[in-house]
Amino acid sequence: MYHITRKVNPLAGKLAPLDTLVDIPKLITAYYTEIPDPNLALQRVSFGTSGHRGSAFDKTFNEWHILAITQAICLYRKQHNITGPLFIGFDTHALSRPAFASALEVLAANGVDVMIAKGDEYTPTPVISHAILTYNKNRNNQFADGIVITPSHNPPHDGGFKYNPPHGGPADITVTTWIEKTANTFLENKLQGIKRMLYANALRASTTHTHDYLNAYVNDLGNVIDMQIIQNTHIHLGVDPLGGAGVHYWEPIAERYGINLSIVSKVVDPTFRFMTIDWDGQIRMDPSSTYAMVRLIALRERFDIAFACDTDHDRFGIVTHSAGLMPPNHFLAIAISYLYHDRTQWDTKKAVGKTIVSSAMIDRITKKLGRSLYEVPVGFKWFVEGLVDGSLGFGGEESAGAAFSRLNGQVWTSDKDGIITTLLSAEITARMGKDLGEVYTDLENEFGKTFYERDDVKATPTEKQVLKNISLEQIKITHLAGDNVDNILIEAPGNKELINGFKVITANGWFAARPSGTEDIYKIYAESFQDDTHLQTILTEAQTFIKTLAH
Numbered sequence: 001m002y003h004i005t006r007k008v009n010p011l012a013g014k015l016a017p018l019d020t021l022v023d024i025p026k027l028i029t030a031y032y033t034e035i036p037d038p039n040l041a042l043q044r045v046s047f048g049t050s051g052h053r054g055s056a057f058d059k060t061f062n063e064w065h066i067l068a069i070t071q072a073i074c075l076y077r078k079q080h081n082i083t084g085p086l087f088i089g090f091d092t093h094a095l096s097r098p099a100f101a102s103a104l105e106v107l108a109a110n111g112v113d114v115m116i117a118k119g120d121e122y123t124p125t126p127v128i129s130h131a132i133l134t135y136n137k138n139r140n141n142q143f144a145d146g147i148v149i150t151p152s153h154n155p156p157h158d159g160g161f162k163y164n165p166p167h168g169g170p171a172d173i174t175v176t177t178w179i180e181k182t183a184n185t186f187l188e189n190k191l192q193g194i195k196r197m198l199y200a201n202a203l204r205a206s207t208t209h210t211h212d213y214l215n216a217y218v219n220d221l222g223n224v225i226d227m228q229i230i231q232n233t234h235i236h237l238g239v240d241p242l243g244g245a246g247v248h249y250w251e252p253i254a255e256r257y258g259i260n261l262s263i264v265s266k267v268v269d270p271t272f273r274f275m276t277i278d279w280d281g282q283i284r285m286d287p288s289s290t291y292a293m294v295r296l297i298a299l300r301e302r303f304d305i306a307f308a309c310d311t312d313h314d315r316f317g318i319v320t321h322s323a324g325l326m327p328p329n330h331f332l333a334i335a336i337s338y339l340y341h342d343r344t345q346w347d348t349k350k351a352v353g354k355t356i357v358s359s360a361m362i363d364r365i366t367k368k369l370g371r372s373l374y375e376v377p378v379g380f381k382w383f384v385e386g387l388v389d390g391s392l393g394f395g396g397e398e399s400a401g402a403a404f405s406r407l408n409g410q411v412w413t414s415d416k417d418g419i420i421t422t423l424l425s426a427e428i429t430a431r432m433g434k435d436l437g438e439v440y441t442d443l444e445n446e447f448g449k450t451f452y453e454r455d456d457v458k459a460t461p462t463e464k465q466v467l468k469n470i471s472l473e474q475i476k477i478t479h480l481a482g483d484n485v486d487n488i489l490i491e492a493p494g495n496k497e498l499i500n501g502f503k504v505i506t507a508n509g510w511f512a513a514r515p516s517g518t519e520d521i522y523k524i525y526a527e528s529f530q531d532d533t534h535l536q537t538i539l540t541e542a543q544t545f546i547k548t549l550a551h
Contacts (some may be wrong), residue, residue, distance in 0.1 A: 089123025244502030287317025323437030
């Protein structure tokens with residue numbers, strides 16, 4: 001069983017009232033006219049696990065931020081002799097296209113060779129990673145890098161801006177800290193030192209080039225997914241792009257590979273009024289949320305398997321007849337079990353990558369496969385090196401993000417890829433001839449049933465700080481839900497990096513807690529290997545213990 005416990009808004013799962021939709025003209029105006037105050041922490045450039053995010057209404061994502069970040073990236077490229085092209089793409093959020101224009105003005109003025117999408121097309125996050133890695137393959141110099149403009153599945157009023165170095169994946173903390181610090185210096189100096197030219201001139205600049213992202217990516221999919229088995233079995237697939245960056249990719253995929261794929265909707269609308277409201281009353285394009293996925297779940301009987309991706313198409317949602325919307329952990333387990341059996345060209349030493357808060361079902365499957373488990377803190381950046389050098393065949397997060405190697409074992413992308421992950425669900429369905437909900441039941445019968453829950457708990461700034469900086473000496477817990485505590489972790493076993501929180505493990509379950517970087521909450525994850533009652537006991541005792549830490 002799988003639960004996410006939260007106080008649910010009464011409008012959750014319903015279409016948003018029209019008067020609650022974001023005012024797009026007002027949002028765009030705020031982007032250009034509101035000036036952030038660098039003396040206020042919330043209005044400074046701040047790179048989290050997925051780049052800089054915010055809203056123009058809050059002065060956390062405005063033109064000044066983008067100009068400053070882009071100039072900082074130009075300086076970083078120069079400092080590190082990154083002289084190849086910069087691949088750039090943006091999603092369908094209202095703030096993404098204005099941010100693209102601002103970024104291009106700076107990039108062109110700095111003489112950076114920029115690859116923009118042919119036909120002014122939206123570009124998914126994994127497509128940028130694929131382009132960088134394809135360009136850099138077998139190169140010794142003049143490496144490419146990239147910028148992805150997206151706040152992922154965040155609400156319509158948000159914007160996001162990410163930098164991907166030459167390895168193609170999310171930048172690590174060393175890189176983002178340098179960019180963040182440099183960008184904030186530009187804000188403090190009122191943009192002094194930033195190079196910029198008019199957008200029209202930037203588009204015409206000799207350094208601005210068009211790139212056919214769509215066909216370069218689509219034509220290569222047969223090297224990572226067995227598209228032939230999907231075609232041969234004629235299974236009926238349904239996809240809902242959720243109005244995101246991959247909206248125009250699915251039809252070419254169906255045509256190129258001759259698969260029976262129906263696109264539920266091709267609508268792009270920056271208000272995202274077609275989405276049903278998420279658990280907290282916000283519109284959020286989250287394919288792992290049953291509230292956001294109401295439309296596709298209702299249509300599941302029409303298809304042999306259906307799926308969706310979020311706004312930048314790096315996350316997945318899988319819908320089956322028997323299970324409805326599959327919990328991400330369930331599909332991660334299925335994917336790992338399948339891939340490490342099916343991909344016979346993969347090196348037998350390829351490890352399995354998972355985050356420390358993902359289900360222990362993955363641990364059990366990995367052990368049976370005879371593979372090494374590479375367990376890391378939350379954040380896909382921790383999988384980048386392994387995916388690129390081939391030591392990892394798969395990296396997955398419980399928050400519905402994953403990527404895996406090509407059929408020949410080489411790197412596909414080093415960023416999350418919702419497109420190949422959803423197509424993998426079709427490949428598995430086609431090859432096994434079985435509903436994926438039933439496939440997971442078979443895994444439960446073999447490895448045992450687990451009961452998983454994730455919750456958001458209100459926390460004071462003091463409680464959050466204690467969690468973030470906790471030491472092993474502070475965690476004085478010897479029993480949990482009637483069992484002896486076997487292990488306590490503040491570092492991930494795979495890479496010895498701090499998890500910015502802690503994890504407590506017993507023979508029959510575990511819990512982990514980590515503070516949110518943006519809200520006054522901490523996230524708690526728990527799993528029982530017994531039953532739901534035992535799971536609730538773990539959660540209750542865990543929250544009681546966490547309360548004592550700050551006192």
